Each structure stands twice: as structure tokens, then as C-alpha cells.
Amino acid sequence: MYDLLVVGAGPYGLSIASHAAGAGLRQRVFGRPMASWRDHMPRGMYLKSEPWASNLSDPDGRWRLDTYCAARGVEARHGEPIPLEMFAAYGQWFARNAVPEVDERTVTRVAPVAGGGGFEAVTEDGETVRARTVALAVGVLPFVEIPAALRDLDPDLVSHSSHHGDLDRFRGRDVTVIGGGQAALETAALLAEQGTRVRVLARAEHLTWNDVPPAWERPWWRSARAPQSGLGCGWRNWFYAERPGLFHRLPEPTRARIAATALGPAGAWWVRARVEPAVEVLLGQEVAEARELAGGAGGVRLDTVSRSGERRSLETEHVIAATGFRATADRLGLLDAQLADGLGALTDGSPTVGRHFESSYPGLFLAGLVTASGFGPTMRFVHGATFTAETLVRGVRRRLRAGVGVGVGGVRVPAPGRREGVRSAG
Template sequence: MKKLDVAIVGAGPYGLSLAAFLKSSDIDHCVFGPAMSFWQDNMPPGTKLKSDGQSSDLPAPGSGFPISRYQIETTGSFVVTQPITVEEFHAYGTRFRDRMVSHADPRTVATIRRDGNGFSLTLEDGEEVGARAVVVAVGVRSFTYLPRHLAALPADCITHSVEHGPVAALAGKRVAVVGSGASAIDVAAALHEAGADTRIITRRESVAFHHPPSHRRPLRHRIRRPDTGIGGGWDLWFYVNFPALFHALPEAVRLRVVETTLGPAPGWFMRDRIEGKVPILSGMTTMAVSADDGVVTFALKDRHGAAHRIEVDHVVAATGFRPDVARIAMLDPALASAIRTCGTAPALSRKFETSVPGLYMIGPVAAPSFGPVMRFVFGAGTTTPVLGRHLARRFPRAASTTVPLGPPAAAYGQAGE
């Protein structure tokens, strides 16, 4: 069985960024999983990131490989306020991997279990790999949340928004999208454009689109509401710049802040694809929802108390995510049960370590410990350098002698990755 100092499970923005820092410290490591697969497989084609280009960099040591350099190399220019499509972000991430990451293996990890003083990872093809430390960077795909009344619907009548990439299978059907955030609006636009009879149902009074970015705000406005990589305001400035101080807050306060900060807000550029094209049933309370013979019926009440009845063929629930250790399927049950939790998320040390020595978790799953910034790519900037330095001290090496695992580098860019 091959042995590593550090195995990174998940090759999204956080996993790839951490791998770049471990490479710079000559740490014996490998990052596992298809690179940036979430951005290719779980978001509708044509979706754009809400964050500005400068907030979408994958952090790396030194000058690294920011997305501005990628765009200049591929298109000849970079406009910081121009939204980035998920297709371009996926391509940027895979180019980052090729340039900045020394050891990547596109195979997924099926199981992680404790093995003596370290861990044993079983890969999708049955190969086993040993590691002294494991960093889980799995994103949000495992943490879909369905309200109870929607979870009771038959499985063939409902999907979560994270299950849509392509939406062509729903063309010609009557579809209700439940929610009013970016995921709801993105998938509703894609469904409408694919030929589905689409409507949006939300309990909110209106859809709160982001304002277009401005980089010439008056000084007094910038003092009153300083800009950050995740929005404007002194509260967000604190969450972005002082995640370690956020970590020191009482658990109940942290959980409340993460639950209530930065509510649903689709990108400003989505207005033209939604307004006047997709009906929005706002201010709605769901009184009951049922399914019969393939038809889903919503009994709704609006803010004035008037009743509405909506029948559709399918429901897309854009109802968010809730980090939950018990839903990280690759964790051996005995390992999962040994992890102390903060709510349902892992309770992490200041170095992102769980209560199981040597097991770390980063990305959105770390939000209850380190704040709302962890729900964004931008949060990698305050995560991966800290964890990279910590692991470099834990596993000092004069030079890396790692033998790459799995397929050769030429296979990393294969179709479907």
C-alpha cells in the first residue's frame, strides 16, 4: 500500500489550492478526485459566478496563478467586473491544477477509515492508499437540504438544484422551482430557456438581485460599507479578515451568524433572463404539497391571505445546504461517530483539525467554525495558507520523493472530468 503524509480528498478550489501550498513545502501529498467537477456537473450550462473575477482566484504561494492571468492568456484581456461563467471557472481550475499541483489523482475516494496512527483510503477502483493525515475538502454536494414537506414527495417528482447540470430532461414539463437565491434563479432561467413551463415559488416578498459592481464608490460609502470579496459591510469585513476571531465566538453565536448572514441573492446579470419571462410567485406560504399520479399540487397562501393552487410535473428545490458529518458518505461510520460536532458540522480547531487527530476539513463544511466566508471560493484565501503552514510544520521534509498515484498526467484532462 502506498503511503502519503497528506491525502486531500476533493479537487475543488479549496483542495487544489491546498495542494499548491503543500507542493511549495515539499510535503508528500496527493489530491484525489476529478478536478472542479462540481462546476461542470452540478450547475446549469451558462451559469455565471456572482463574485467578481478578483474574488474568484485559487490561492497559491507567491504570485500563484490568478484567474486574471488565465483570462489574459486565453482571451488577451481581463475585466474585473465581468462575470465568469462556470465553464470558464472549470477550465481555469483544471489549468491551475496542471500548473500548480504536483500530484493529482482523478479517482474518487470511496472510504476513509482509521488505520493505526493514520488513515487508509480506498479508491473507486479498490486500490488502498495510506496517509498520516487526511484533509476532506468535499464542497456542498453531499449536504443538500430539503424542507420536510418537500422531502416527503416521491423521488421521481423532485430534485435538488445541485442535481442540475443539464436540464434538457425537463423540457416540455411544468416545473416549480422553490427558492429565490442564486441557485433557484440560475436553474429557473436554464429550465425556461430549455423549453420547460417554469415558475418560481418563494416565501420572500421579492427576489433580491445583487446590484451591479461599481469600482468608483465615493469614499464616504466605502467607509460606511467597506467592500469585501463576499459583499459590502463591516460585518462581512470582520468575517473575511478575522475568521480566527470568529472561531473564538460562542458556538451558539457562530451558528446563528452563519444561518442568517447573506441570504438568497442572485447575480445582477440574471435579471434579463428572469424578469418578464419566468413567473415569480413571491410572498407565498406553502400550506400543503402532495403528489398524485405524477402531478405535484401546491396549496399556497399569499401575504394577503388569498389561496392559490399550483399543479406541476416536477419540483426543483433550491433550498440550500446544511453541513452534516453524518452525510459524508466516504467516512467509515466508526470514524464519523468519533468526530465532535458544532450543530451537525464538524467542530474544528484553529488549524481546521477535527476531534480525530490528523483529520482536517475545509470549505463550506468549516463555516460553523470559521464563518460565512467559508461558503465562498474567496474563503480559501484565509484557509489554505494557514493549513498549508501547519502541515508543513507537522511533516517537515527536505525534498519530496512522492511517486504519483493513478493515471499519468496526460489522462487528467480527459472528457467528463
């Protein structure tokens, strides 16, 4: 039986695995490294976060994004976005160097061990693996959110923005993108640039664009008034980015409100010039009804309503819903019913997590977007992986000591602050 099973090999899962290896834990890591970044984001996209805020985390800080870029003759500069393909390749490089062997099979079910402590995970080909603790770092894909009016339409007519590794199928067609955030705006820009007739439809009365980031080196008084952080400038963003442990101490209603409203939909400054001249934007409208065009026309009729009650209709060949994700406990579909029923939930439906990311089911730890209501908006970004990995692995070690006292084979779990059995990352 392993000490830890890590389910997921994106930025959070890989960072957790690296810190667990540094702590001497016997672990298994499942998932295809950086799969969602490689397979579910179109070519030509860029990372919205600053390069220095996009590092995966290892105990020694050796395997940073800027190190990867420098080895390939590229400088990761503040204020210059990194191509998505480069970031995905960086994550794979991190996995090869900072993480024990990753098993690329998918885990389809996690359940408690019958009649004993620990958990068992079943892989896609039927193998069962047992561990004393589990860290679920399943990313965002289980939590895809599509507006209710669109959910019953055929997938050939409606898709989510995360369903596309490329957009070639839409060349020369008419596409409507729903949403006003980065995913919607950058998707629309890429579609326009390849010759697609595209429009953006958003509920907001106006689009929000992020400002060009200030220079890295600034007068001290400017930095004091609006410090840089992994989520942007300003003390509020600094608190969200750099103090998620303190955020966790806020009252639950406050945390839920901030998680739902902070850092709302906005486009990166560098995509604005690509959208405004090339993309039709319909603002202040929400889809009230959608239906397939009659007569085999192969499209969708969208009926929209404004806040004032004004109704409009439009026809399009395909709808891409860039409408984000809703990370609720009931969408963790790989959990056995006993585990799922044992999860406490916050008022917004997200699972309860303790100060070490342990769920209300002892030994089951959660990471990433699903913990945003517990630890704040930074959990929606790569920047949150460092705090998560460090804190969660401490929690795993505490759980192992409390639950079993020693690790597998009688090897004592290292005490906090000591690092034993660090794997060579050559």
C-alpha cells in the same frame, strides 16, 4: 505512508494541495478536478462572485483567474460576471499547473489505521492508501437539502438544483423552482429562456437582489465607509471575507447565528432583468404537502401555505428544489463509524474545527462549506480557499511534528516560513 491525503479536487482541495506541495509534504490528491462545477451546474450560468475574488490559491499567486483569462484574450473585469464554463476550465488549468498529479478516482471510505497512527482511504476500485493526515474538501454535494415535504417523491418528479448539468430535458414542460436565492433565480431564468413554463415559489415575502457593485476606483472616503471585499461592500462583509481567523474567536452561538443568517438568499443584479419579465413568482408560500398526480398524469400537486395560513394548490410536471445545503457532521458519509463518532459537533450540527481546521479527531482536517460555522460565511465561497489552504497546511505541519516528528523516509517536515521541494509548475 503519505504525509497528507487530500480528498476532493474542487477549489478548496486544489488550493490545499498546491500549498501542501509548496511546503514539501508528500501527498496524494483524489477527485475529479472541478467536478461539481463541470457536472452539477447547467450550461449558461455565471459565477456570482467577482473575478478578483474567485482565485484558487497557490503559494506564489501565479495561477490566478485573471492570468488564465488573459492568456485566452479575455479580460477579467470587476463588475462583469465570468461564465461558469470558463471558471471550471480555469480550475482544471490550475490543477495541471499548480498541483501534483490528481488521481481522479473517488474515495469511498476514510478510516483510522487499525493498531497504529494515521488514516487509510479506500478508492472506488478497492485500493487502500495510507496517510498520516487527511484533509476532507468534499464540497457541497454531500450536504444537499430538499424540503421534507418533497423527499419521498420519485426523483423523476423532484430534484435538487445541483442535480443538473443541463436543463434540456425540461424544454416545453412545466417546472416549479423552490427557493429565492441565486440558484433558484438563475435556474428559472435559464429554463424560461429555453421555452420551459416556469415559476418560482419562495417562502420570503419579497425577493432580494444584490446591488450593482460600485466602481473599483472610488474616492477614498467612499471606500472608507464601505470597503470592497470578496463578499461585497461594507465593513461587516469585509470582516467575514478578510478576517475568518478572528471570526473563529467569536462565541459559538454568535458564529452559528451569523453562519445561518448572513448573506442570505439573493439574486445577482445581472439576472434580475432575465427573471422579472419572464418568470412567474409566487412569494410568501411554503410547500406543506406534495404528492404525485393520480392516474399516471406524470406530475406533482403542491399544496402551499402562507404565513397567514392561507392555502393554495398548483400542479406542475417537475419540481426543482434550489433550497441549498445543510453541512452537518452526520452527512460526511465516507467517514468510518469510528471517525464519525469521534467528531465533535456544534449546536447547528456542523463539525467542530480548531483554529487550523483540524477536527476533534486528531489529524483529520476539514475544509469548505462544512467549516462555515467555524470560520464564517466566506467558507461558502471560492474566496475562502486562500485562507483555508494557508491555515490548514500550517496545521498539518504542526500535527506531523507533534505526532511523528519527521516526514516519510526520515525527511523532516519544513518549519513554518520555509518552503522546500516546491514543484515546478510549468
